[in-house]
Amino acid sequence: MPGITSYGGFFELGTPKKGENVFVSAASGAVGQLVGQFAKLHGCYVVGSKEKVDMLKNKFGFDEGFNYKEEPDLNAALKRYFPEGIDIYFENVGGKTLDTVLLNMRVHGRIPACGMISQYNLTQPEGVTNLAHIIYKRIRMEGFNSADFFHLYPKFLEFVLPHIKEEKIVYVEDIAEGLENGPAALVGLFSGRNVGKQVLVVACE
């Protein structure tokens, strides 16, 4: 599921070109880690935001990574990593992150929107104030889910399987053990605690 989500979102909606600048939020999450690797394989420059910066660079091969929780000024961080701006923002978190990214997008940038996990549990979602940049910069933003791309499954497998065999695509899962640890694992998704797909092992047989 994260595979086809990442593949369809990045290639179909992101329409990446070699050399373009890609920013991925929730970058060590189940989808983000794959998007970053796909982008590198496609010849893009990729920066991810997530707690596990070492993993982004050393395990998944991102060009750069930063921990958004340690950046007092996200706008300054984005300008540091993207002095020429962002062509593709793969959106997983929404809210203030999106608001700041909009200031740093390039003309004709694309925002495949996979999730806005920072917003789902808020009584009052954060207001995004920089939407006029969608017009100034003629940005395309598009929401999707995996079902939109099921028809691409054969093409996806053809692309991904050789890369997995050659270990050019790797995959990390976050495995919690025991039903009693399920609720905490679920809550962890909303604070960015997970690395990769959050899996709960109920019983090993």
Place this chain on the structure above:
Amino acid sequence: MPGITSYGGFFELGTPKKGENVFVSAASGAVGQLVGQFAKLHGCYVVGSKEKVDMLKNKFGFDEGFNYKEEPDLNAALKRYFPEGIDIYFENVGGKTLDTVLLNMRVHGRIPACGMISQYNLTQPEGVTNLAHIIYKRIRMEGFNSADFFHLYPKFLEFVLPHIKEEKIVYVEDIAEGLENGPAALVGLFSGRNVGKQVLVVACE
């Protein structure tokens, strides 16, 4: 200029299908009035928002129109005119209007974004809080300007000229006379006072 803007935004980014539900803000403006007429010619159901409701229905042939300044609850108004939701929202104003429209979009809806005129002169733009609906409903929102569609000019003329000759497309301009009336005409654009393209006649020779 409003012609190619309306044509490209509606047909290329809106990708309309016959029978779809179209909402146009600033609907008697230079662009909005044409979008509504194009949508009707394409077999869509079209509702516009603007002060001049009579003109929307009787001059431009919209199915319905309402004056947003007289609607205490925009959400209720949209639900009244679009009980099944909106497929295409042609965005001219932004802010609270966009926020409320997002609640009323249908799955796979499209938002060609031409302008956000309600926001340009605000020190602090209004926050849009319902963006997660872009994901829930897999909406595509795309900013553009006329230059993006200059290559379509021959196709546009081929479409529009016969309709103008047959009076199936009409056009209203808002003509202010005298340089001294320029500033007021310009300010009027931001409060929705104009009907059609705001033109200033400096001298008649």
